[in-house]
Amino acid sequence: MTNGEPLKIAIASGKGGTGKTFVATTLFHTLIKRGLQVTLVDCDAEAPNVLEFFNSGKIWEEEVSHQVPVIDTEKCVFCGKCHEYCEYKAIFYLPTMKVIQVMEELCHGCGACSYACEFGAIAEKPVSLGVVSGFLINENSTLIESRINIGVMSPVPLIKAAISKIEPGIAIALFDSPPGTSCPFIQTAARADFIVLVTEPTPFGLSDLRQSVETLRQIDKPCGVIINKASLGNRDVYKYLDQENIPLLLEIPFSREIATAYSSGKMATEAVPALEEQFLQVFSTIKMNYGNSHHQW
Amino acid sequence: METAIISGKGGTGKSSISAAFAMIAGEVVLADCDVDAANLYILFDPEKEEERVYVGGKKAVIDYDLCTNCGLCVDYCRFHAIHTIDGKVEISEVSCDGCKLCARVCPFDAISMVENNLSRMFSGNFRGGKMVYGRLAPGEENSGKLVNMVRAKAKELAKEGNFSHIIIDGPPGIGCAVISAISGVNQVVIVTEPSMSGLHDLKRAVEVTQKFNLNPWVLINKFDLNTEMTVVIENYCRKSGLKIAGKLPFDPIVVDAMVNLKSIPEWAPESEISSRLKKIWRKIVGGKNPC
Numbered sequence: 001m002t003n004g005e006p007l008k009i010a011i012a013s014g015k016g017g018t019g020k021t022f023v024a025t026t027l028f029h030t031l032i033k034r035g036l037q038v039t040l041v042d043c044d045a046e047a048p049n050v051l052e053f054f055n056s057g058k059i060w061e062e063e064v065s066h067q068v069p070v071i072d073t074e075k076c077v078f079c080g081k082c083h084e085y086c087e088y089k090a091i092f093y094l095p096t097m098k099v100i101q102v103m104e105e106l107c108h109g110c111g112a113c114s115y116a117c118e119f120g121a122i123a124e125k126p127v128s129l130g131v132v133s134g135f136l137i138n139e140n141s142t143l144i145e146s147r148i149n150i151g152v153m154s155p156v157p158l159i160k161a162a163i164s165k166i167e168p169g170i171a172i173a174l175f176d177s178p179p180g181t182s183c184p185f186i187q188t189a190a191r192a193d194f195i196v197l198v199t200e201p202t203p204f205g206l207s208d209l210r211q212s213v214e215t216l217r218q219i220d221k222p223c224g225v226i227i228n229k230a231s232l233g234n235r236d237v238y239k240y241l242d243q244e245n246i247p248l249l250l251e252i253p254f255s256r257e258i259a260t261a262y263s264s265g266k267m268a269t270e271a272v273p274a275l276e277e278q279f280l281q282v283f284s285t286i287k288m289n290y291g292n293s294h295h296q297w
Numbered sequence: 298m299e300t301a302i303i304s305g306k307g308g309t310g311k312s313s314i315s316a317a318f319a320m321i322a323g324e325v326v327l328a329d330c331d332v333d334a335a336n337l338y339i340l341f342d343p344e345k346e347e348e349r350v351y352v353g354g355k356k357a358v359i360d361y362d363l364c365t366n367c368g369l370c371v372d373y374c375r376f377h378a379i380h381t382i383d384g385k386v387e388i389s390e391v392s393c394d395g396c397k398l399c400a401r402v403c404p405f406d407a408i409s410m411v412e413n414n415l416s417r418m419f420s421g422n423f424r425g426g427k428m429v430y431g432r433l434a435p436g437e438e439n440s441g442k443l444v445n446m447v448r449a450k451a452k453e454l455a456k457e458g459n460f461s462h463i464i465i466d467g468p469p470g471i472g473c474a475v476i477s478a479i480s481g482v483n484q485v486v487i488v489t490e491p492s493m494s495g496l497h498d499l500k501r502a503v504e505v506t507q508k509f510n511l512n513p514w515v516l517i518n519k520f521d522l523n524t525e526m527t528v529v530i531e532n533y534c535r536k537s538g539l540k541i542a543g544k545l546p547f548d549p550i551v552v553d554a555m556v557n558l559k560s561i562p563e564w565a566p567e568s569e570i571s572s573r574l575k576k577i578w579r580k581i582v583g584g585k586n587p588c
Contacts, residue, residue, distance in 0.1 A: 015307045016469045046472050153472070155472065182435075203555055204312065204555060
C-alpha cells in the first residue's frame with residue numbers, strides 16, 4: 001500500500017472448521033480476479049490446505065531447519081552443565097553411567113547447551129523442521145505454503161519463514177492463520193495489520209471468538225468478524241459483537257452449494273457468484289480503515 | 298479403556314461426537330484435551346471440584362535499572378526475540394521461547410525469567426460422570442504438557458471411581474498436543490469430512506496414529522454433503538487397511554443440540570443421527586472390524 005509495505009490481513013478463527021480457509025481462498029481469488037497483486041501465505045503449517053484450491057506450479061522450495069547439538073563423548077567430561085542449561089529437558093544425562101544423549105525432538109535449537117559447554121564437546125547440526133514453498137498463481141500473485149514435518153514440536157519457525165518470504169512491493173498479503181489462540185496464532189496475527197475472525201453463531205463459536213478477541217487485544221491488533229453459516233445457531237454472537245463494538249464485516253448463510261463446491265476444491269464463488277461482490281466490499285472496508293497503519297512487531 | 302477422538306483439523310464435529318459418545322457410554326470420564334479451545338464444558342457445565350495452576354513455560358524480562366543496553370543478549374537470541382530499538386534493548390514477549398540463554402549471558406544480571414501461570418486445569422462432576430478440562434491462557438505454549446496433565450487427572454479419576462471408559466476429545470492438528478492426546482490410548486477415532494482438505498487432513502492424522510502403532514477408526518461426518526468424496530475416502534480407507542466406524546449425515550440437529558447446550562442423543566434421542574452414533578459407539582467398543 002504505502003512505502004512498498006503490503007497491507008497484511010490475517011484470516012483467523014480461534015478454532016478450525018469455521019470456514020477460515022474458505023474465506024482466505026475466496027478473498028484471494030476475488031482480489032486476483034481484479035488484477036491486484038496478492039500473496040496468500042498458508043500459515044497453518046500443521047494442516048496446510050490452501051494449495052488444493054489452486055492449480056499452480058511450484059517455483060521455489062526452502063527447507064527450514066534449526067541447529068541441534070551433537071555431543072562428542074570423547075571430549076565430554078560429563079559435567080552436566082549442558083543438561084542443566086537446557087530448559088526443554090532435551091539432554092538425557094546419567095552421570096554415574098557416563099551416558100549423555102540429545103533427544104532431538106525435544107530440542108528447540110536455542111543454543112544454550114553450546115554456550116554451557118566449556119570443553120568444546122558440543123557441535124551443532126541442522127535438523128529439518130519442515131518446508132516453505134512458493135507457487136505462482138499468475139504474473140501478479142503467489143502462494144506461499146508452510147508445512148511442518150510430522151512430530152515437530154512447534155510450527156512457529158515455519159510460520160516466520162513463510163511470512164518473511166513475501167516479496168517486497170506486493171500490494172496485499174493474506175495470511176491463512178493456524179487455529180487456536182496460542183503461539184502459532186499470535187505469531188501470525190502479530191505480523192498482520194488487521195485480523196478477520198471467522199466464526200459461527202453457536203455457543204462453541206462464541207467461546208472461541210471471545211478467546212481470540214481477548215488475545216488480539218493483548219497484542220493490540222484490530223479485528224473484524226465474518227459470521228459463517230449465519231442461518232444456523234442463535235443470536236448470542238451478534239449480541240457479543242454489539243457489546244464489544246467489533247465490526248461485523250459479512251454474514252454468509254449456510255448453503256449446501258457452497259459446502260459442496262468447497263468440498264470438491266472449487267471456488268465458492270462459482271456456486272454463489274454474489275459472494276464475489278460481498279468479499280470485495282469486505283476488502284474495501286478493511287483497506288479504508290486500516291490500510292495506512294503499519295504496526296511493528 | 299481410553300478412546301481418543303481426533304481429526305487432523307478442528308471443526309469436523311469432534312467435540313459434538315465426543316459429547317455424544319460420552320452420553321451414550323454412560324458413566325465415563327470425559328477429558329477435553331483441546332486445551333487451546335476447550336468447548337465441552339459449555340455443553341456439560343461441570344461442577345468444579347478442583348482447579349490447578351498450569352505453568353506453561355517462562356518469559357524473559359529485563360530490569361532496566363541494571364541493563365546497560367550492551368546488546369549481548371541480542372546476539373545470542375536465536376528466536377529473534379530481542380532487538381535494540383532506539384538504543385534500548387527490548388524483548389518481544391510474542392517471540393520469546395523461554396530458553397533462558399539471554400538471562401545466562403547477561404553480564405549485569407539484568408534479565409530474569411517470569412513464569413506463565415495463567416493456564417488452568419479443572420475437574421469435577423458432570424451429568425455423564427467425571428470431567429477434566431484444561432484452559433490454556435492466550436498466547437501460552439506447551440499445550441502438550443497441559444494435555445498430559447489433563448490425561449493424568451482423568452486416569453486418576455477413572456481409577457478412583459471405577460470408571461471403565463475415558464473419552465478424550467483431542468486437539469486439532471498433528472502437533473505435539475495431539476501426540477500427547479493419543480500416546481498410550483487403546484483406540485483412536487479420526488473424524489473426517491468428505492472434502493479435498495478433509496482427505497488431506499485425514500492422511501496426516503493417520504500418519505500420526507501409525508507412529509504409535511494404532512490402527513485408527515475413521516468416522517466420516519456430514520457424508521451427504523459430497524457423496525463422491527465420501528466414496529473416495531472410503532476407498533482410501535479400504536486400500537490403507539483403516540477401519541471405517543461409520544458415517545453421519547449433515548443434520549441441523551447437531552447445531553440445535555449445541556445451541557440448546559445438550560449432546561445430540563440428549564437433544565434428539567429418537568433421531569436417525571442418534572441411532573447412528575449409538576451403532577458407531579457399539580462398533581468401536583466391540584472392536585469389530587466391519588469390513
